[in-house]
Amino acid sequence: MTKQANVPHVLVFDSGVGGLSVYQHIQQLIPAASLSYLSDNGGFPYGEKSDQVLICRCLHVIEHYLQNAVTQPDVIVIACNTASTLALPQLRQRLRQPIVGVVPAVKPAAALSANNYIGLLATPGTIYRDYTRNLIREFARHCHVVTSGSTQLVHLAEKKLCGEAVSEAQLAACLEKFIAASPANPHPDAMDCLVLACTHFPLLSEEISRLLGPEVKLLDSGEAIARRVAYWLDELGFNLSDVDQTPSAHAYFTQSSKRLDKLEAGLRHYGLLSYSVLTSLLPVGKQ
Incomplete structure (x- = not known):
């Protein structure tokens, strides 16, 4: 050709x-x-x-x-x-x-996680769709996967691109499921990879990393x-x-x-x- x-x-x-x-x-x-x-x-x-x-x-x-x-x-x-x-x-x-x-970066996160303990951050619709569940079942069956759906983070990313400051308190509230211990997340310190499964979320990578710490790798597509x-x-x-x-x-x-x-x-x-x-x-x- x-x-x-x-x-x-x-x-x-x-x-x-x-x-x-x-x-x-x-x-x-x-x-x-x-x-x-x-x-x-x-x-x-x-x-x-x-x-x-x-x-x-x-x-x-x-x-x-x-x-x-x-x-x-x-x-x-x-x-x-x-x-x-x-x-x-x-x-x-x-x-x-x-x-x-x-495609949410579930496969690379599951392969990269040393602790077999990963997070998946998306919008609520993406979290609950069969497509996402099937990705986890196929590629991260061996991992503990903590999922959280947030629409507020989408709005925070939009505000950031408009030059508005990102509220750390609002960001922390959006990431609460990954930070605090709960039945769904019994060992928060074990999470070493977080999948950013909404294209808005990488726009907040710096803020998310500051909150979760450098030991948590952020992955997107x-x-x-x-x-x-x-x-x-x-x-x-x-x-x-x-x-x-x-x-x-x-x-x-x-x-x-x-x-x-x-x-x-x-x-x-x-x-x-x-x-x-x-x-x-x-x-x-x-x-």
Whole structure:
């Protein structure tokens, strides 16, 4: 296959700003790629939606973007654990592009844990879905797994990117199940790995590490997703070492909001110097 020298285009999708933790890994591994970040802030947060509403919402927003995009993406990344556990089959059936989803890093955590004692931090929906239970059963059967679902952490991550201070008291309350002894967590000091199974949570890695201590390793899926994107671009015939154009970066949102002005500095940190709001997006799946 003759390799293409043009710039590949990758779309990264999430309900909020959490997907920027994945976006950053793709940007670092594949600097030659043009990146678009699509945030469905009009449907945020996804973790509080019913399964069917969430599936419809993801399909609607992504298809609306594709219908209006000047340049079609070559690979689409669903940088949202909640959406990945539900909408990937439907997206792969309806779209021509390779779709890369997020898988909670249960397998590497179980392999890395010296004490066979790990934590899994996600949104409540991800914690209780069969998909996550099956991951634990398949890859961490030999481990004691402490799980905790939090929507408050998602909001704390959003606030941080807007430049607001993260409350240590609120953060500690969100991590209480990992800190305090309980029937579900009889030996808190034994936990040596924590899976961040929501793409928002790596944005709070520094704060979480300060609270839990350096002996607890934090694992997320960002690097693995970036490698998968690179794999697909290679399969599609892109020569990433000989790109003859300058890559671009742009953010899209589904709803205009005063909060977007507060996000500008946070977006610039990831190289997103401009953003726009998708127009004519019908309010599907708002309930």
